[in-house]
Every structure is written in structure tokens, then in C-alpha cells.
Amino acid sequence: xxxxxxxxxxxxxxxxxxxxxxxxxxxxxxxxxxxxxxxxxxxxxxxxxxxxxxxxxxxxxxxxxxxxxxxxxxxxxxxxxxxxxxxxxxxxxxxxxxxxxxxxxxxxxxxxxxxxxxxxxxxxxxxxxxxxxxxxxxxxxxxxxxxxxxxxxxxxxxxxxxxxxxxxxxxxxxxxxxxxxxxxxxxxxxxxxxxxxxxxxxxxxxxxxxxxxxxxxxxxxxxxxxxxxxxxxxxxxxxxxxxxxxxxxxxxxxxxxxxxxxxxxxxxxxxxxxxxxxxxxxxxxxxxxxxxxxxxxxxxxxxxxxxxxxxx
Amino acid sequence: xxxxxxxxxxxxxxxxxxxxxxxxxxxxxxxxxxxxxxxxxxxxxxxxxxxxxxxxxxxxxxxxxxxxxxxxxxxxxxxxxxxxxxxxxxxxxxxxxxxxxxxxxxxxxxxxxxxxxxxxxxxxxxxxxxxxxxxxxxxxxxxxxxxxxxxxxxxxxxxxxxxxxxxxxxxxxxxxxxxxxxxxxxxxxxxxxxxxxxxxxxxxxxxxxxxxxxxxxxxxxxxxxxxxxxxxxxxxxxxxxxxxxxxxxxxxxxxxxxxxxxxxxxxxxxxxxxxxxxxxxxxxxxxxxxxxxxxxxxxxxxxxxxxxxxxxxx
Amino acid sequence: xxxxxxxxxxxxxxxxxxxxxxxxxxxxxxxxxxxxxxxxxxxxxxxxxxxxxxxxxxxxxxxxxxxxxxxxxxxxxxxxxxxxxxxxxxxxxxxxxxxxxxxxxxxxxxxxxxxxxxxxxxxxxxxxxxxxxxxxxxxxxxxxxxxxxxxxxxxxxxxxxxxxxxxxxxxxxxxxxxxxxxxxxxxxxxxxxxxxxxxxxxxxxxxxxxxxxxxxxxxxxxxxxxxxxxxxxxxxxxxxxxxxxxxxxxxxxxxxxxxxxxxxxxxxxxxxxxxxxxxxxxxxxxxxxxxxxxxxxxxxxxxxxxxxxxxxxxxxxxxxxxxxxxxxxxxxx
Numbered sequence: 034x035x036x037x038x039x040x041x042x043x044x045x046x047x048x049x050x051x052x053x054x055x056x057x058x059x060x061x062x063x064x065x066x067x068x069x070x071x072x073x074x075x076x077x078x079x080x081x082x083x084x085x086x087x088x089x090x091x092x093x094x095x096x097x098x099x100x101x102x103x104x105x106x107x108x109x110x111x112x113x114x115x116x117x118x119x120x121x122x123x124x125x126x127x128x129x130x131x132x133x134x135x136x137x138x139x140x141x142x143x144x145x146x147x148x149x150x151x152x153x154x155x156x157x158x159x160x161x162x163x164x165x166x167x168x169x170x171x172x173x174x175x176x177x178x179x180x181x182x183x184x185x186x187x188x189x190x191x192x193x194x195x196x197x198x199x200x201x202x203x204x205x206x207x208x209x210x211x212x213x214x215x216x217x218x219x220x221x222x223x224x225x226x227x228x229x230x231x232x233x234x235x236x237x238x239x240x241x242x243x244x245x246x247x248x249x250x251x252x253x254x255x256x257x258x259x260x261x262x263x264x265x266x267x268x269x270x271x272x273x274x275x276x277x278x279x280x281x282x283x284x285x286x287x288x289x290x291x292x293x294x295x296x297x298x299x300x301x302x303x304x305x306x307x308x309x310x311x312x313x314x315x316x317x318x319x320x321x322x323x324x325x326x327x328x329x330x331x332x333x334x335x336x337x338x339x340x341x342x343x344x345x
Numbered sequence: 346x347x348x349x350x351x352x353x354x355x356x357x358x359x360x361x362x363x364x365x366x367x368x369x370x371x372x373x374x375x376x377x378x379x380x381x382x383x384x385x386x387x388x389x390x391x392x393x394x395x396x397x398x399x400x401x402x403x404x405x406x407x408x409x410x411x412x413x414x415x416x417x418x419x420x421x422x423x424x425x426x427x428x429x430x431x432x433x434x435x436x437x438x439x440x441x442x443x444x445x446x447x448x449x450x451x452x453x454x455x456x457x458x459x460x461x462x463x464x465x466x467x468x469x470x471x472x473x474x475x476x477x478x479x480x481x482x483x484x485x486x487x488x489x490x491x492x493x494x495x496x497x498x499x500x501x502x503x504x505x506x507x508x509x510x511x512x513x514x515x516x517x518x519x520x521x522x523x524x525x526x527x528x529x530x531x532x533x534x535x536x537x538x539x540x541x542x543x544x545x546x547x548x549x550x551x552x553x554x555x556x557x558x559x560x561x562x563x564x565x566x567x568x569x570x571x572x573x574x575x576x577x578x579x580x581x582x583x584x585x586x587x588x589x590x591x592x593x594x595x596x597x598x599x600x601x602x603x604x605x606x607x608x609x610x611x612x613x614x615x616x617x618x619x620x621x622x623x624x625x626x627x628x629x630x631x632x633x634x635x636x637x638x639x640x641x642x643x644x645x646x647x648x649x650x651x652x653x654x655x656x657x658x659x
Numbered sequence: 660x661x662x663x664x665x666x667x668x669x670x671x672x673x674x675x676x677x678x679x680x681x682x683x684x685x686x687x688x689x690x691x692x693x694x695x696x697x698x699x700x701x702x703x704x705x706x707x708x709x710x711x712x713x714x715x716x717x718x719x720x721x722x723x724x725x726x727x728x729x730x731x732x733x734x735x736x737x738x739x740x741x742x743x744x745x746x747x748x749x750x751x752x753x754x755x756x757x758x759x760x761x762x763x764x765x766x767x768x769x770x771x772x773x774x775x776x777x778x779x780x781x782x783x784x785x786x787x788x789x790x791x792x793x794x795x796x797x798x799x800x801x802x803x804x805x806x807x808x809x810x811x812x813x814x815x816x817x818x819x820x821x822x823x824x825x826x827x828x829x830x831x832x833x834x835x836x837x838x839x840x841x842x843x844x845x846x847x848x849x850x851x852x853x854x855x856x857x858x859x860x861x862x863x864x865x866x867x868x869x870x871x872x873x874x875x876x877x878x879x880x881x882x883x884x885x886x887x888x889x890x891x892x893x894x895x896x897x898x899x900x901x902x903x904x905x906x907x908x909x910x911x912x913x914x915x916x917x918x919x920x921x922x923x924x925x926x927x928x929x930x931x932x933x934x935x936x937x938x939x940x941x942x943x944x945x946x947x948x949x950x951x952x953x954x955x956x957x958x959x960x961x962x963x964x965x966x967x968x969x970x971x972x973x974x975x976x977x978x979x980x981x982x983x984x985x986x987x988x989x990x991x992x
Contacts, residue, residue, distance in 0.1 A: 183363030186642075187635045188597025191615075195368075195631045198619040199375045275488040279601055282490050283616060298490060302605070316491030324483060331482075557759030563716055564754065565774050565826065566747025575762055582764075653764055654810050 077335045084329035088267075091322055094138065095145035102135045106290050124314055127297070128304055133314055140292035143204060144319070147277030147286060147293070151208050152269045155215035160262055162216070163223025164254055167231060178224065181217045189214050193276055197285040207286040211273055222265050226258035260337040268330030271323040278319045294319045349650045349657045353643050364635045365417070369410050372628050417632065423625035427618065435614065436629045440637070443603070443610030447595050449527045450535035454591070457535070458542025463577075465543065466550035477543065484540030489598050493533040493605045500529060530606040534598055538591040545587050549580035582656070585649040589642040596634050596641075662728075663866035664690040664713075664834050669725040671705075671712045673938070679722065680938030682708040684890040686725075687964075690866040692833065695882030697898060698870045703937045705890040706870045707755075710836045714750055715742050730833060748778045751827035751865075753837035757819035761811040767822045768807030771795070771829060778830045794825040797862075798855050817848040821855065828859050835865045841876055853879045874917060878902060886910045889935045889945035892964060896971040907973040908950045944975070952977050 124133035166177040184192070193214045200206035230236055230253070239249050280286040281295030294315045301312040380397045388396075402409055416423070422432040458481075465477040553559065553576045562572045600612035607613065611630050618626040650656045669686040672679035683705045690696050698706040712723050715734065727734045729749060734742065746752075754760040762770055771791035772784065781787035788807075795803035798821040811819055820840070827835060837856065841849040853876065860867050869880060877884050877898050884901045886894040886909065894907040905911045912930040932949035935941060941948065943958040950957065954977065964972040967979035 179359065180363070182360050183367060186360050186364050186639050187367070187631070188593040188595075188638055190594070190597030190600060191631055191634050192597075194600055194615065194619070195371050195627065198627060199371050201375075278488055279490060282601065283604065283619070285619070295490075313495060316488070316495060320483075320487050320491050323488060328482065557754060557756055558762055560716060561752070561754045561760035561823075562762075564714060564746055564752035566743055566745070566778055566830075568743060571777065579762065579764055655763065655812050 077332065080328065081332040081336050084325055084332050087325045088329050091141070091325065092145060092149075095141040098138045098141040102138045104135075106131060106292075125308075125311055127301060127311060133311070136292040136297060137294070137315065137318060140294050140297060140315075143287045143291060143293040144274065144277065144295070144322070147204060147207055147211070147281075148270055148274035148322070151211035151215055151273050151277075152266050154208070154212040155219050155269075156262065156266050158212070159216040159219030160223040160255075160258070163220035163225075164227050164258070166220070167224045167227025168249065168254070174224075177220075181220055184213070184217045185221075190276065190279065193280060194283065194285065197280050202285050202288055204287050207277060207280050210280070211276055214276070215269055215273065219262070219265065219269070222261055223258060226261050227254050230254055230257055260333075264330050264334040264337065267333055268327050271326030271330065274319060274323050274326065346650065346657065350643075350647050353646055357639055357643055361636060361639055364639070365414055365632065366410065368628055368632045368635065369413055371631070372624050373406070373409075375624070413628075417629075422629040422632075425618075425623055425626050427621040427623040427626070432625045432629045435626065436611065436633055439609060439611045439614040439630075440633055442608065443596070443599055443612060445523070446527060446530055446534065446599060446603070446608055446610055447592070449524075449531035450533075450538070450595055451592065452535075453531050454535035454538035454542060454595075457539040459546055461539070461543035462546030463550065465547040466554070469551075478547070481540040481543035481547070484536050484543075487537065487540075489533055489537065490601045490605060492536055493529075493602060496529050496533055527608075530602045530608050533606075534595055534602045537598070538595060541587060541591055542584065545583055546580060549583040550576060553577075553579045582649055582653040585645055585652065589645040592641050592645070593638045596638055662689045663692045663694075663730060664868075665726075665728040666709075666713065667726040667728075669709065669712055669727065670723070671708050671717070672722045673717075673720065675720050675722075681940070682890055682938050683712060686887075686890075686892055688885060688892065688895065690834070690868065692864050692866050693860065695860065695867040695869065695880055697877045697880055697882060697884045698868060698887055699872070699874065699877050699884055700887035701872055701934050703889075703934055703939075704887040705937070706872075706887045707838055708890075708937075709887070710752070710838060710868060710870055714746055714752060714836070716746075744778075747774065747832070748780075748830045749832050750834045750836060751830065751832040753824055753827045753835070753840055755838040755840075756843050757816065757823045758811060758843070760823050761819060763811055766808055766810055767795070767814070768792075771807070771822075771826055774826050774829050780830050790829070791825075794829050795822070797828075797859070798822075798825045799851070800825075816844055817852070820844060820848075820852055824852075824855060824859070828863060828865075831863055833865060834868070835860070836868045836870075838870045839872070840869060841871070841873065849876075850879065856880070874902070874914065886913075889941065890938065891945070891974065892972075893946065893974040894972065895964065900971065906967050906971060906978050907946075907975050908952050908978070909946045910973075912949075912951075 124137065126132055127136065162177060162181070166174045169177075187195075193210045196210035196213055197207055200209060236249070236253060239253050244252075277286060278293075278295030278298065281293050282299045284296075284299065287293035287296055297315040298312060298319070301308075301315070304311055380393055380402055404412075413423075420433050422436060424430070425432050425435060428435070461477040461481055465474050465481070468474045556579075559572060559576060562575055567575075599608075599610055600616055602608065603610045603612035604616050611634060615627055615630040617623075618630065666689070667687050669683055670681070671683035672681045674680050686705070686709055688696060698709060700706045711717060713727050713734070715723065717723065723735065725735065729745065734745065737745070761767070768788065768791055771794060772781075772787040775781040775787040775790055776784075781790055791807060792803045795806055800806050800818060800821050806814060806818060806822065811822075814822070820843070824837075824840075827837075835856075840856065841852055844852060856867065856869070857880065859865070867882070869876060871877065881898045884894075884896060884898045885892045886901070886907065888909050894901060894905065894910045896906075901910065902914065905914050909930075912928070915928050916930060918927060930949055931951075935945060943956075943960055944950070944953075944962050947953045947957040952975075957977075962974045962976050964974045965976065965979045967973045967975075973979060
């Protein structure tokens with residue numbers, strides 16, 4: 034609820050006269066119990082710390098992973114399909130006798146790369162497009178947004194599959210495909226926020242001072258739309274991890290025998306009837322990683338006080 | 346209202362044309378020369394170029410596009426290179442199966458989502474509320490394929506309750522058989538939308554319940570139940586807003602579900618065509634899905650405008 | 660004959676046991692049919708809380724004490740199901756923001772029809788529809804059929820307010836309560852809307868409570884004024900008399916601080932200090948920190964409402980003639 038002015042009895046006589054022009058005293062909502070508010074804020078900050086910590090841990094794991102474990106591709110046939118907790122293999126072995134834990138840790142890097150890089154690429158391209166569209170005249174704006182609408186008309190997963198299928202398997206192609214899929218939503222957020230800012234007074238001041246569009250974009254718009262973009266992109270990492278895993282699952286991402294969580298899952302699918310728990314492991318890992326980033330996005334949104342957008 | 350729908354339809358046409366262009370271009374970026382592959386290793390250059398012309402793949406890019414587009418509009422989507430059957434027939438019957446699955450999943454998603462979201466909104470501090478909000482947070486993130494595998498393991502392999510593949514049993518048929526076979530795939534496909542719906546419904550309901558007019562309704566002497574009905578009515582616009590997106594997600598995500606459960610739908614068809622490099626089928630499959638998505642969005646938007654007349658004026 | 664509405668020592672506290680916010684600290688008044696009470700005060704004074712407490716619109720975390728009798732019947736001890744029947748049917752509320760008070764997705768007509776049928780005022784849909792059109796006409800809406808078909812966002816602010824009033828009086832309640840009925844309106848429409856209230860009151864013989872921060876409303880409507888400060892009534896009396904010669908130091912300060920023709924900016928007197936927050940605890944008389952007449956005793960004991968002259972109550976021993984007149988009398992206008 035908005036507050037109008039307070040009828041201050043202190044020295045500001047002039048302001049008071051202004052205020053009391055319509056005998057307008059003030060409107061304040063019914064107060065809620067004061068004890069609630071700090072507790073909620075406290076909880077929010079904790080969730081930010083925890084999810085942030087976990088996300089950073091994942092990224093670190095991705096970076097140093099391959100250095101701290103052995104070769105993920107060696108396996109002996111005799112050691113195949115051991116269950117969780119077998120000696121020497123904490124999480125068991127897969128169909129070719131390769132240690133699951135090793136493969137998971139080593140697989141963190143390709144999985145995280147496929148999850149994070151497309152978001153970064155799409156963030157740069159998408160926000161440039163969106164801000165540009167937001168600051169441009171009607172025609173340019175319309176052209177850009179309609180073009181994006183065409184991409185939006187495809188179910189995201191299908192588009193990713195179609196592009197990745199067309200380009201062929203491989204991490205690079207998966208990244209390209211996922212970037213293309215993520216550009217429209219990011220561009221839309223950038224455009225919406227830029228349009229919202231465009232009507233504000235400080236933008237007019239910037240234009241009046243003779244600044245060109247690029248510098249306005251960089252100095253005024255970007256810092257203000259930053260929070261919304263960061264929040265979306267964090268959640269997008271979660272989504273992208275899942276999509277990337279899915280592409281690998283279908284045989285379109287990282288080529289075997291390189292470890293990657295999605296392709297590990299695909300590989301273990303055939304053993305579902307004999308050793309079901311094995312397949313659970315990479316499945317859980319992908320899910321957990323995605324949840325962490327989604328929750329981080331939520332926590333960031335609360336912390337940065339970004340308005341909720343119904344984006345799914 | 347009519348003008349609204351007409352406007353939306355008119356707006357959709359350029360988008361649909363753009364969609365066909367994207368689908369066309371997507372296949373064009375595939376490396377290698379599909380015609381040469383098709384003609385076989387022993388073909389002469391003359392035979393290859395004749396084949397190329399016959400398939401409409403000679404000439405400039407716009408010409409090729411027009412050739413493909415004009416045939417597609419008439420329902421001729423070409424011949425499957427892998428199966429030598431008309432693509433149109435394959436795609437339509439597969440699409441029908443996907444629609445069945447999508448409908449099944451949608452029902453589960455809506456029921457589950459509304460129940461979880463509603464409980465979360467009405468009893469926010471109770472155990473139920475906390476559980477439902479945790480569940481919806483998890484279900485949003487869960488990868489479908491992971492979930493599918495978990496469900497298969499626990500609801501089929503270990504218990505034998507539900508079948509894990511196909512649409513009907515080999516010697517079975519009929520509605521109940523369909524429901525049984527469709528149960529696991531439908532839950533898998535519908536769980537993420539259920540989570541999203543739960544979340545949106547919960548926050549929309551909480552928002553509405555905090556609005557002034559709820560107090561005004563109580564002051565009119567309406568029972569809690571009647572006030573709740575009106576409150577829920579006011580969440581429908583928000584729900585419809587995301588409904589379109591969620592249906593799109595369903596249409597796209599079925600690829601995984603159909604692959605895992607061997608459900609003979611469009612997703613499985615596209616997947617098999619990817620392995621077989623069957624370009625006409627891939628093209629047609631993606632095209633049909635995209636067109637269906639656009640049409641669904643128009644329908645959902647129109648429903649939204651029907652319920653909330655504020656939307657019509659913009 | 661019992662009064663239409665009789666409120667005795669109404670106390671309301673939010674937020675539960677540990678640290679309750681005492682928004683109302685003992686409000687009492689009595690209203691007969693056809694009479695009007697204007698509750699005048701700044702925000703935080705408790706005026707909106709008063710009417711919501713009377714209608715028991717708060718939830719379980721709010722503690723309401725005291726007595727409210729509607730035509731002799733005690734409302735505070737009624738089970739919720741019975742209280743629900745009272746709301747709308749016997750006590751009508753005109754909420755503060757007309758836009759917020761209406762369901763944005765449904766037409767005015769359907770909301771009126773629902774109000775009538777849910778409260779048992781009409782048996783058939785057609786009867787309800789006809790009555791709805793009559794009501795819209797009664798609040799001065801020129802084209803009732805068009806407005807009945809319209810959704811709230813298609814109407815102007817003034818029309819919405821009239822629609823809300825129509826809903827509130829549709830069941831011919833004994834008591835009509837209006838929360839800031841003119842705040843959301845243009846100045847030009849305010850007078851019209853107030854006239855509608857008075858007209859309806861004449862026709863239906865309702866007891867009316869108008870809550871406002873706008874002194875102009877009190878002037879326009881007349882009746883009795885109850886000035887509220889810090890969750891209590893500090894002055895009660897006939898409107899014209901209170902506005903012409905306020906007795907309580909707060910009322911005096913308030914009226915003097917309003918701009919009048921002839922007064923230049925900079926000359927406007929100001930009440931020192933700031934108004935208290937809802938439920939803020941102040942020892943003794945709540946106005947004493949800001950009162951020009953304050954004595955040491957004022958900080959110790961909270962002064963009750965006393966009769967300071969004929970037909971005037973004020974919660975200040977200094978302005979009241981202390982000739983032993985410590986009567987806790989309710990005033991009727």
C-alpha cells in the first residue's frame with residue numbers, strides 16, 4: 034500500500050501547509066505483528082548463503098574435478114555393475130566396470146559447461162538484443178520482437194533437439210543449440226525491463242544530456258536491469274543443466290565414452306531391470322544440481338527484491 | 346471478444362510463416378549432402394542432380410523453401426527416407442498419440458498442481474503447506490528423464506503395478522489398458538507442469554486473498570466457501586497465463602518420455618528419425634509440434650480474454 | 660427502545676499474546692436509527708479499526724473485547740455463523756477503495772444479484788435483477804442497465820463508488836458503515852456522493868457511521884462527530900458545535916492547522932511532535948506529549964471522557980469544568 038504524507042507536527046511549516054491542503058492526513062495499513070518480519074528476512078538470507086555456497090561448490094567441482102580423480106574411462110569387465118558401497122567403488126560401477134564416483138566427478142565439468150556456457154552466451158546476445166529493441170524506434174523494435182516470437186513459438190525442448198540434431202552430436206553443437214533456445218526469453222526480459230525504464234525521468238535526462246544510445250545502454254540501463262537478468266539467468270542454469278543432460282541422454286551432446294551426467298544416464302538405462310539403483314545416481318545428481326540453481330535464483334530474487342515474473 | 350480472437354489469429358500468421366522458415370533452415374544447416382547419400386554410392390552426377398530436382402532441392406534457397414512450403418500446406422510432407430512411406434500419415438497418427446499422452450499429463454498436472462497449490466495457500470504454516478511448497482520446488486527442477494527412471498524403478502520394475510512400454514498391451518486394447526499404459530508416462534510428463542501450476546496457483550491465491558475485495562466480500566456476509574470460490578475465480582487469469590507455456594513444455598518434453606516408455610508418439614518418431622537421419626520426418630514432426638503450440642496458445646489467450654475482460658483492451 | 664447500535668468499551672489488540680498492538684483502547688458510543696456519527700481522525704487513530712471490530716472482520720489473531728449491541732442483541736459473543744448473517748444484512752459496509760471492493764472479473768449487476776440472493780433478499784434471479792436495477796437507480800446512476808452489464812474497470816471512479824454503495828445498502832441494513840467514502844474520489848464528486856449517503860439514510864432510516872480524515876466530510880454530513888486519537892475518542896459532540904468551538908486541545912490544534920482563506924503560508928499553526936503510531940503506548944493522556952496545556956498530572960493518569968458542557972464530551976480534565984462531573988455518560992446527538 035502506498036503511503037501519502039505524514040502530518041508532521043515538527044518544524045517544517047511549509048511542507049505542512051502543502052500537506053494539509055486537502056486536510057489530508059495519512060493512510061497507513063493495519064500493522065502486522067512486528068515480530069514476524071525480521072525472522073523472515075533472516076531465513077531468506079540463510080537460503081541465499083546456502084544455495085550460493087552449493088552452487089559455487091558445484092562450479093569448483095567442475096573446474097578441478099578431472100584433476101582430482103583417476104581416469105574415468107578405465108574399467109575392467111570383471112568389475113562391472115557392482116552396487117553402491119562395493120569395496121573400492123563407493124558408488125558402484127557401470128556396465129563397463131568404470132567407477133561411478135569417478136565418472137560423476139569427472140563428468141561434472143562437461144555437464145556444467147553445457148549448463149553454464151549457453152546461459153552466458155544467451156545472456157550476452159539476448160540482453161544486447163533486448164536492450165537494443167527497448168531503446169529503438171517502433172519499427173526496429175517490432176522486427177526484433179516478432180523475430181523472437183517466432184523462436185518462442187517452438188516448444189523449447191523440441192527446438193533444442195531439432196537444432197542439435199541438425200548440427201550433429203558434440204558439446205559445441207549442444208551449446209549452440211541451447212544458446213539459441215535461451216536467447217528469446219532473456220531478450221524478452223531485457224526488453225521489458227528496458228521499456229519500463231525508458232519512460233522514467235532519469236532516462237530523459239540522459240538523452241537530453243546528449244549521450245548516445247550505446248552509452249545510455251551501458252551506464253543507465255544495464256545496471257538497472259541487471260538484477261532481473263541475474264535472477265533469470267541463475268534459474269536458467271538450472272534449466273539448461275537439465276536440457277543439456279537431456280540432449281546427451283538422446284545421444285546429441287557429449288560423445289561417449291567421455292563422462293557426462295546425461296549420457297551416463299542413457300548408458301545405464303539398459304540396466305534398469307537388473308541394477309535399477311545405478312541409473313538413479315546420475316539422475317539424482319542432475320536433479321540436485323538443477324534444484325540448487327533454481328533455489329539460488331529464488332533466493333537472489335528475494336535478496337535483490339526483483340518483482341516476480343511468471344516465467345516458466 | 347471476436348475482434349480479440351481475430352487479432353490474435355491475424356498476428357499468428359506471420360509467426361507461423363516464420364516458424365516454417367526456421368524449420369526449413371534448421372534442416373538446411375545439416376552438414377553433408379543428403380541427396381548424394383540418398384542416391385547411393387554408385388550414382389552419377391546426372392542422376393544425383395535429377396534426384397535433387399525431383400525432391401525440390403535444386404535451385405536457390407527461396408525456391409527450395411517455396412517448393413517445400415507449397416507442398417506442406419497441402420498436406421504433402423514428403424516421403425520418409427527411412428521407411429519410404431508418406432510422411433504425412435506417419436506424423437498425423439503419431440501426433441494423435443502424443444495428444445492423448447499430453448491430455449493425460451495435463452489432467453494430472455492440473456489436478457495435482459491445483460491441489461498442492463491450494464493447500465499451500467490456505468494452510469501456509471502447517472506441515473501440509475510446507476511439504477507442498479517443497480514438493481513444488483523440487484518438481485520444477487526435476488529433469489523428466491530422471492524422474493521417468495525413478496518412477497519406472499519403483500512403480501513398475503519392483504512392484505509390477507504399471508507397464509513400462511507401449512500404448513497398449515499386445516493382446517489388449519481399450520480404454521483401461523490405455524490408462525494403465527499411459528499412467529507412468531503421463532505422470533512423468535506432467536510432474537514439472539504440476540510443480541509450476543502449484544507454485545503459480547499458490548502465489549496467485551495468496552495475492553488475491555490479500556486483496557481488498559476479499560474483505561469486502563466477507564463484509565457482504567458471504568460464507569468462507571463463497572469467498573474462496575470468488576478468490577479462486579480471480580486466480581484463473583494468472584493460471585491461464587502460464588497454461589500456454591506449460592502446454593508447450595509438455596509438447597516438447599514428450600520426446601524424453603516417449604523415448605523412455607516407447608510411447609508411439611511424435612516425440613518418439615522424431616527421436617527415431619534423428620538416429621536414422623530421416624530429414625523429412627524430422628522437419629514435419631517439428632513443424633506440426635510448433636503449429637500445434639501456436640494454436641494452443643491462441644486458444645489459451647482467448648480463454649484468458651474471455652474470463653478477464655481487462656485483457657481485451659490492449 | 661434500544662439504540663440501533665450500542666458500543667461499550669471496545670478494545671482491539673493485534674498480534675497475539677506476546678506483544679500485542681493495542682489499536683483500540685476503549686471506545687464507546689451509542690447511535691439511534693437515522694443518526695450519523697462521523698469518526699474523525701488521522702491514520703493510526705483507530706477509526707478504521709473501530710468499524711472492522713464492530714463487524715468482526717478480523718481473524719483469529721486479533722483480540723476484541725467489549726460489547727457491541729445491535730438493536731439490543733450482543734454481537735461479540737455470537738458464533739461466526741450467526742455473525743455472518745448480520746454482515747451485509749443488518750450492517751452494511753462501504754469499503755474504502757471502490758475499485759478494491761469489487762470483484763474485477765464480474766459485472767456490477769451480477770455482484771448485486773449475488774448480494775441480494777445470498778442474503779435472502781430475493782428469491783428468483785429475475786426478482787434480484789429487477790431489484791438490482793432499482794438500487795443502481797437509487798444511488799443516482801443514470802443508465803442502470805449499462806452499468807449493470809459493465810465490469811468495474813469499465814466505469815469511472817464515481818460510478819464504482821455508487822455501485823459499492825448500492826451493494827452495501829441492498830439489504831436495507833439497520834446500520835451503514837462507510838470507510839473513507841470520499842478519499843478515492845475527485846473533489847467535484849465528493850459532495851454528490853455524500854448527498855447519496857444522506858439521501859439513502861433518510862429513505863431507509865439507517866444509523867450511519869462515516870469514518871474519515873477529512874474535516875470537510877464532517878462539515879458536509881453533520882450529525883455527531885467523534886474525534887479519535889490513539890485508539891480512543893477524545894471529543895464527542897454535535898458536528899457544527901465541535902467544528903465551531905472545539906474543546907479538546909487535539910481537536911483545537913487539528914482544526915487550527917487547516918488552511919483557511921486569509922491565512923498566509925508560514926502563518927499556519929502546527930501541532931508540535933508527531934501523531935502516535937497504531938497501538939503506541941503512551942503513559943497517561945496520549946496527547947500530553949504534544950499538548951500546549953499539559954500538566955504533570957496528565958502524564959500519569961489517562962483522562963476519561965467527561966461532560967465538559969451540554970452535549971459535549973472531551974477527554975481532558977483541564978478543559979472540562981472540574982466541578983465533580985466525572986460522569987461516564989454516552990452522548991446522544
